[in-house]
Amino acid sequence: MADSTTFWVPVARDVVRVHGRDAVSYLHSQLSQDVAALEVGASAWSLLLQPAGRVDVLLRASRTADDEVVLDTDAGFGEVMTARLARFKIRVQAELEALAWRCLAVRGPEAAVAASAPAAVVAWGGGVDLLGAEVTAPVGVREGTADDLLAARIDAVWPAMGAEIVPGETIPAETGVVAEAVSFTKGCYPGQELVERMDSRGASGPRALRRVDAPRGARAGDAVERDGVEIGRYTSVLGDRALAAVKRAAVA
Numbered sequence: 001m002a003d004s005t006t007f008w009v010p011v012a013r014d015v016v017r018v019h020g021r022d023a024v025s026y027l028h029s030q031l032s033q034d035v036a037a038l039e040v041g042a043s044a045w046s047l048l049l050q051p052a053g054r055v056d057v058l059l060r061a062s063r064t065a066d067d068e069v070v071l072d073t074d075a076g077f078g079e080v081m082t083a084r085l086a087r088f089k090i091r092v093q094a095e096l097e098a099l100a101w102r103c104l105a106v107r108g109p110e111a112a113v114a115a116s117a118p119a120a121v122v123a124w125g126g127g128v129d130l131l132g133a134e135v136t137a138p139v140g141v142r143e144g145t146a147d148d149l150l151a152a153r154i155d156a157v158w159p160a161m162g163a164e165i166v167p168g169e170t171i172p173a174e175t176g177v178v179a180e181a182v183s184f185t186k187g188c189y190p191g192q193e194l195v196e197r198m199d200s201r202g203a204s205g206p207r208a209l210r211r212v213d214a215p216r217g218a219r220a221g222d223a224v225e226r227d228g229v230e231i232g233r234y235t236s237v238l239g240d241r242a243l244a245a246v247k248r249a250a251v252a
Contacts, residue, residue, distance in 0.1 A: 006108025007144030008130075008137050014078025015101040015131070018085070019068040020094040027069055030088060030190065031061060032172070034183035038063040043121040045181040047172055048084055053194025055170045057081045058161060058181065062121050062131070072103070072131060074161035088190070104130040104137055107144075107152045114138040124180075125156030150238050157211050157243065163220065164209055164235045164243060173198050173205035174245065207232065207245040214242035226250060 018027060028035040033046030043062035047055055057080055059073040073081050082096055089096075106114045107127040114120060119132035130136075137143065159165050159175050172178050172195050182195055198205075212224060214237050224232040224244045232246035 004142065006106070006110040006113075007142050007148050008104050008106045008114075009144045009146065009149045011103045011105045011129070011149065012075035013072045013101070013103040013131070014075055014081070015070060015072040015099040015103075016078060016082055016085075017064075017068065017070050017097045017099050018094055019065070019097070020092075021067060022092045023067050023069055023094040024063075026089065026092045026094045027061065027071075027085075028186065029188070030085060031059075032182040032189060032191070032195065033061060034186040035061055035063075035069060036186070037183075038069075040065060045122065045124075045177060047175070047177075047181045047191075048081060049172070049189070049191025049195075050084075050168060051190045053171060053191040054168055055165055055172060055175065056084045056167050058159065058165055058175065058177065060121060060129075060131075070099070070101075070131075072101070077161045077167070080167050099133070101131060101133055102135050104135050105149055106130065106138060106141065107149065108141075110141070113141065124158040125152050127152070147238060150236065151241065154211060154236055154238060154241050154243050157209060159209060159243075160236065164245065171205050174207050174209065176209040206248060208248055208251050209235075210244055210246045210251065212242050212244045212246070214240050216240070218242060 031046040033044050048057045057073045059071050062070045064070050111127040114128040119130045119135045121129050121131050123129040222234050223230045231250035232244045234242045234244045236243040
């Protein structure tokens with residue numbers, strides 16, 4: 001039986017199936033991740049960037065067939081993802097189709113109990129996500145709450161769309177997930193120049209995503225202060241724990 005701290009929670013995700021002869025090559029040319037290197041059954045995180053390098057969406061790419069990839073992102077941002085992909089889809093044999101799939105997030109010390117499930121895909125925080133048309137909760141694992149998942153996300157310092165990532169405003173270096181979502185060995189893609197330039201110079205963005213302690217009553221959007229001076233803004237808050245976009249100059 002799983003440890004009592006391991007849990008599963010249903011999570012709303014916007015899911016899009018991209019299929020057709022050019023599906024893989026097209027996505028490879030658009031995403032920051034090496035989509036062509038994904039084997040069938042494998043998945044990886046990726047950024048979809050604007051040509052100037054700002055983030056449109058953080059997404060997950062799952063290779064489901066030789067000519068098919070399923071993309072999923074935080075609920076409410078599927079249209080942003082689809083519109084961005086459609087904008088550059090010229091003379092490409094690939095169709096975008098929204099899917100009504102479900103996602104169960106499994107987190108905790110024994111999340112690996114779900115890793116062998118056919119619907120298992122890569123997840124943040126050392127956990128497992130189950131994504132598919134029909135998914136079943138792992139046996140022996142308790143159902144958690146939205147707060148359980150938020151606490152785990154804050155502890156993992158993983159950004160959420162609309163909170164830590166604002167489409168068209170956030171740059172990759174501010175997301176904290178470049179290592180997980182960017183391939184530095186693949187070919188060109190929109191926005192690559194900014195990513196590569198900052199990496200080659202060892203540069204960072206004006207703000208860094210950090211796990212911080214929050215005072216009682218703090219809410220997302222409130223100022224983070226040190227010695228009476230504002231050093232950032234809370235982006236996600238749960239009790240006394242929070243994520244914050246903190247000025248680089250204030251990061252020890």
